[in-house]
Amino acid sequence: MAIALVLTATLAMGALSTQADPLTDKKALEGVEQGRVVFDLNNNHPRVLALYLAVIRETYEDLVGQGVEPDIVLAFRGRAVTMIAFSEERERFDLLEFDYLDEIEEHIAALKDKGVRMESCGVATRLFNVDHGELLPGIEPVRNTFVSLTGYQAQGYAIIPIY
Numbered sequence: 001m002a003i004a005l006v007l008t009a010t011l012a013m014g015a016l017s018t019q020a021d022p023l024t025d026k027k028a029l030e031g032v033e034q035g036r037v038v039f040d041l042n043n044n045h046p047r048v049l050a051l052y053l054a055v056i057r058e059t060y061e062d063l064v065g066q067g068v069e070p071d072i073v074l075a076f077r078g079r080a081v082t083m084i085a086f087s088e089e090r091e092r093f094d095l096l097e098f099d100y101l102d103e104i105e106e107h108i109a110a111l112k113d114k115g116v117r118m119e120s121c122g123v124a125t126r127l128f129n130v131d132h133g134e135l136l137p138g139i140e141p142v143r144n145t146f147v148s149l150t151g152y153q154a155q156g157y158a159i160i161p162i163y
Contacts, residue, residue, distance in 0.1 A: 053107035112138030
């Protein structure tokens with residue numbers, strides 16, 4: 001019983017210290033006014049892409065909340081381009097993945113509304129037979145995301161690979 005009380009008190013103190021001292025990225029963001037980042041999205045599963053898009057939305061809000069202006073680009077390549085194309089039939093996917101595709105569409109729309117730029121790789125859309133006209137609103141096709149990633153990095157953007 002005494003051990004349970006000590007454990008409960010320890011957990012409560014940890015929770016209180018977390019509430020009293022919220023986590024920040026102050027040291028990393030010192031002197032940073034604009035967060036220039038490209039997320040290189042090359043996912044094979046809708047569940048994983050939906051999860052990462054949710055985390056990217058949170059990242060956007062974390063930057064704003066810590067006084068940094070987000071300048072974010074999403075670069076979709078590989079099989080990920082099949083998950084950002086609107087198709088009523090969704091013939092490429094299992095029925096169990098449809099809910100994740102809906103989540104992806106919701107995240108894309110919310111990020112577009114925040115001004116996040118998004119692009120899809122023309123090489124990948126060709127290889128996976130995705131028509132550019134089927135891409136979700138706000139996603140622009142580019143010739144080759146390897147080239148665009150090279151350009152963004154040369155412009156000082158951080159490149160964060162997501163597989």
